Amino acid sequence: MKLLGYWRSSATYRVRIALALKGLDYDYQPVNLLKGEQSGAEYLKKNPQALVPTLVTDAGEEISQSLAIIEFLQETFPSPSVLPKTPILRAKARAIAAAIACEAQPFANLRIQKYLTETLGVSDEAKAAFLNRWPGGALNAVEAMACETAGAFCVGDEPTIADAFLVPQIFASRRFNIDLSNCPTLLAIDERCQKLPAFIKAHPDNQPDAVKG
Amino acid sequence: MKLLGYWRSSATYRVRIALALKGLDYDYQPVNLLKGEQSGAEYLKKNPQALVPTLVTDAGEEISQSLAIIEFLQETFPSPSVLPKTPILRAKARAIAAAIACEAQPFANLRIQKYLTETLGVSDEAKAAFLNRWPGGALNAVEAMACETAGAFCVGDEPTIADAFLVPQIFASRRFNIDLSNCPTLLAIDERCQKLPAFIKAHPDNQPDAVKG
Numbered sequence: 001m002k003l004l005g006y007w008r009s010s011a012t013y014r015v016r017i018a019l020a021l022k023g024l025d026y027d028y029q030p031v032n033l034l035k036g037e038q039s040g041a042e043y044l045k046k047n048p049q050a051l052v053p054t055l056v057t058d059a060g061e062e063i064s065q066s067l068a069i070i071e072f073l074q075e076t077f078p079s080p081s082v083l084p085k086t087p088i089l090r091a092k093a094r095a096i097a098a099a100i101a102c103e104a105q106p107f108a109n110l111r112i113q114k115y116l117t118e119t120l121g122v123s124d125e126a127k128a129a130f131l132n133r134w135p136g137g138a139l140n141a142v143e144a145m146a147c148e149t150a151g152a153f154c155v156g157d158e159p160t161i162a163d164a165f166l167v168p169q170i171f172a173s174r175r176f177n178i179d180l181s182n183c184p185t186l187l188a189i190d191e192r193c194q195k196l197p198a199f200i201k202a203h204p205d206n207q208p209d210a211v212k213g
Numbered sequence: 214m215k216l217l218g219y220w221r222s223s224a225t226y227r228v229r230i231a232l233a234l235k236g237l238d239y240d241y242q243p244v245n246l247l248k249g250e251q252s253g254a255e256y257l258k259k260n261p262q263a264l265v266p267t268l269v270t271d272a273g274e275e276i277s278q279s280l281a282i283i284e285f286l287q288e289t290f291p292s293p294s295v296l297p298k299t300p301i302l303r304a305k306a307r308a309i310a311a312a313i314a315c316e317a318q319p320f321a322n323l324r325i326q327k328y329l330t331e332t333l334g335v336s337d338e339a340k341a342a343f344l345n346r347w348p349g350g351a352l353n354a355v356e357a358m359a360c361e362t363a364g365a366f367c368v369g370d371e372p373t374i375a376d377a378f379l380v381p382q383i384f385a386s387r388r389f390n391i392d393l394s395n396c397p398t399l400l401a402i403d404e405r406c407q408k409l410p411a412f413i414k415a416h417p418d419n420q421p422d423a424v425k426g
Contacts, residue, residue, distance in 0.1 A: 048357030050354070069304070072300055094278065098278035106319040119342075130328075133328070141263070
């Protein structure tokens, strides 16, 4: 398999975590977002949304969207699982992943931040308030969700798809100075995840396209 | 089962479509978003995100997030399926659903539109441009995705989770005057869906809490 992605992209980071939790080998092919490679004609043929990541299967099929890619990996390589054992707990884990993917990350994305500043002329103060209201507010709600389901990880005592979405969102939140002071459960889970080999392997800083400094 | 939702909410509409495609009976309990019922203490206990819908199972378990609810319904009541037959086509259908849920709907949501106008002081013209750039742009990309996979519906010739996400997004796009002129494939699929009993049953106008006029 090939993973086309970018070291600091949250969605790419999620998929790297799932691949690492499953112990799957893949060829990592950087798409440099700063150079606009995601909007090049060749990449658009693989991913019309001009977003990373794209998973390319051994049969040459291209899959976009981290939620869809991780469900595909789970169906195709079911063990070890990144979903809990019962339908209700699977729903709880997927709900946390979806809350992060649909309510937090869309508003933390760099392209939206640039649009706020460059197109809407929003001040730095108003942008900071926006980030704390939307992606920050969404994580506060995820904290409440995790309080119901967490053991050592978001849902129970094994890492799942929920943790694969949480850890990149905490990473992005710190990068953009989003207030996490009301998320002690999530921060404790993040700290536990950071010690696991799969999460270390998937970390942005440990990718070949990482830019140091 | 109970579905707590709102007639015009896109996410509630998606779940109603999936329930109807599966022929499942449920008790529909309106949550009046205009009266702020989603932020009341009782509802927040069920759904800390203060979002609709929430599915309450017969065992009293509460599930939030339309993607998680529909995957739960699919696992629990697998036939008729709302997913295609092969892992790759399932991934393609989930990718369309996720693209709509993560890139289109977050930016079309009424609460974001209000924030743009009331908090950021954005003009009507700039808000219209925002809607065409973000939720509109996302649907243009979904058009390209669907061009690869569509038969009569988004992926093949049976309605799937992709159509359950598409039809509410088209409904919202029309409501907010988002330009759909570059989405002929999606509009043709929407028209086919509108003729099916499951989609008619799920339509906002046919809910007990619909406000006419």
